[in-house]
Amino acid sequence: MPGPFTLAQIASQLGGRVAGDPQVLIRQVGSLERAGRGQIAFLSSPKYRARLAATGASAVVLAAEAEALTALPRIVCDNPYAYFARVSQLFNPRTLQPPGVHPGAWVAPGATLGARVSIGAGCVIGEGVAIGDDSCLYPAVVVYPGCRIGARAIVHSGAVIGADGFGIARDGGRWQKIPQIGAVTIGDDVEIGASTTIDRGTMDDTVIGDGVKLDNQVQIGHNCRIGAHTAVAGCVAVAGSAEIGKHCTIGAGALILGHLSICDRVDVSADTVISRSIRKPGTYTGMFPFDDNESWARNTALVRHLAELADRVRALEKRLQGKEGGDG
Template sequence: MTQSNSRTYRLGEIVARLGGELVGDPGAEILRMATLESAGPGDLSFLSHPKYRRQLRATRASAVILARGERDATTLPRILCEDPYVYFARAAQLLSAEPRPAPGVHPQAVIEAGAIVPDSATVGPGCHIGRGTRLGERVVVDSGCSVGDGAVIGEESRLYPSVTVYPRCAIGKRAVIHSGAVIGADGFGMAPDGDRWIKIPQTGRVIIGDDVEIGANTTIDRGALDDTVIEDGVKLDNQIQIGHNVRVGAHTAMAGCVAIAGSTRIGRHCAIGGAARIFGHLEIADRVTISAAAVVTKSITRAGAYTGVLPSAPSREWARTVAHLRGLDQLAMRVRELEKRLSKPRKKKR
């Protein structure tokens, strides 16, 4: 599978833009990124792991991206760099840049009084832009989006079709929000009153920083009193649920179907695997990695990798099981010590 782009780059141009050391023909023409196995003429590929050296020897790519230590692994034109996978990501952005729609407001869009829509912005058919809403320069709001009263969308952000942004929410610069995402719906705040529930009005907002990407059908709830905050550079996959008053630290990434309950604080530079569950009112330290499907019931105060999931059971039984599991290390040490004592030959009594 290749990624197509209408523009042709010369290899020397790519290095001039992205850096790295060029070995071979700077005039090699590059149209696309491709895997080593599927690449052909006009394709730029990359070697990110030594186990793919065999595919490197057989590739038909016009050029490849290699680690500096792999300089002599091929005679093809090549770009040497510190991290081929990161370089691939940047080259893919360059080669696969999606053209922006022409600026302007579609005749079938509704722009309410007091909304600020600059001439450089694009508003597609069927969109609704609320009263007092502000769109930044070169913002793209694709078809069928709803942006509520008083919301703010930062410059060069893009909302794909059918995104909903509730009133007063703020989205930073260069955000990418994919179809079906809902920003600022009410958090799940209910007070039990005998046999019924009393809804607690959710009066906070959602504040999203710069360079954030939000996947399709992801939902981020507004705060009950304070705001729900997604800091700069956060990357959220599809179908993630962020509860009210959560704060997600800068440059944290989450895979699909993660759920974070209300008022939890996630640190910076964290990585959370798919379908992980994090209980409410917890603190997660910076640079924590949580494995896929893990269930986090207590705060994590130190950086590191964490894994854990148990089948469901009655709550008290489940809690006892977890308590026993946490004592297994000490129990194992005691068993080993006992085995050592028992293995020593006993002295015969005279």
């Protein structure tokens, strides 16, 4: 493990302004609630000021407007959360797995691995695969033939890259398989979560842009294109041929239907089904509210009679109109 570093050393590497003792020695990051001596924590919002007051941390990262809330040695910066991320990166090696190909991995002779690539036990890397420098595949990742992964990728266990897309055509009462002859192209600085699946394209490639972050159990269908620096939370499904722009965020459990496109800088809330294209940046939501079971049952039964309810309101409006006319 690197370190320890003084607060001054940290700030000289990462920027920010030190307030209080710059010589305090830091060995690791920690949370406000549990950090102890030698640990640095961060304050993301003044609403956690009580935790700050009670913290056992030796130093804190915070924003200028919160600077006066503590007398602890501190680093003052614009974006404490991102700053803290970089402090933690300083103290903690990027991956849990050393470079090299584990003897329990199977790499096809025709695959190309960049410098300092790490391939865990149980990984299976197909013919013609290319993986860029400094990428880390944790155990049990499968990359099908012909797929390409950029530099500095982190791919977690159980991820499957390049399986056949779900291409079937009705033919009488049966299904004809449409061979999936495209592959998957993944940019640089991409992280792929555990058991996430990214299907190969039908004819052209499925494309994941630079800096994309996919959480666990995400499903990306064939021919999708995910724009650079988009983040996709756990259990999201993106159906075939959907295109998602750059700098988007997709909340947990959301579903993006196929053959539509989402423009740049769209935030999709958790559990939301995107059923048509979105052409305007913003936040979009379609989460159904929960309630205690009894209230839910009473209210939800009416969802199936909404059209009838609207008709009754229209009828009332007409009758009242008629009466008012008649009265006039």
